[in-house]
Amino acid sequence: MPRPHRVLVAASSLFLASSGILIATATDAGAATCGAHKVTTIHGAKAEYRLACKNGNLRVYGWVKDTRADDDFAALHIHSSRGEVRSAFANGWGKVEHFDFSFARTRSAEVRLSLDN
Numbered sequence: 001m002p003r004p005h006r007v008l009v010a011a012s013s014l015f016l017a018s019s020g021i022l023i024a025t026a027t028d029a030g031a032a033t034c035g036a037h038k039v040t041t042i043h044g045a046k047a048e049y050r051l052a053c054k055n056g057n058l059r060v061y062g063w064v065k066d067t068r069a070d071d072d073f074a075a076l077h078i079h080s081s082r083g084e085v086r087s088a089f090a091n092g093w094g095k096v097e098h099f100d101f102s103f104a105r106t107r108s109a110e111v112r113l114s115l116d117n
Contacts, residue, residue: 031081032108034107036050045065047062047064048062057103058102058106058109061099061101063096064088065095066093073089073115074090075089076089076099078110080103081109
């Protein structure tokens with residue numbers, strides 16, 4: 001017998017698909033901590049980032065690239081464990097945007113790659 005939460009997830013996915021709503025989400029959007037290095041890709045976007053800590057502060061730096069010719073653009077959203085959000089955008093096929101963000105008094109962040117328009 002299926003578990004209730006799996007049925008709910010399947011039903012939600014079916015509803016979104018039948019409604020014509022498309023949601024592009026990042027893979028591996030879990031919290032990363034100091035020393036992490038990640039290269040992540042979704043259809044239409046690619047990013048590489050690193051997390052470094054010094055004196056109790058977090059630095060997240062790297063690049064994001066738009067890899068598809070369309071009206072969407074690549075977006076990398078960084079959510080610090082203290083609730084701050086910073087974003088980098090690459091708008092246009094082949095465009096690369098470099099970023100370097102600092103977050104005070106934290107050692108982890110969740111990083112999400114997506115397509116926005």
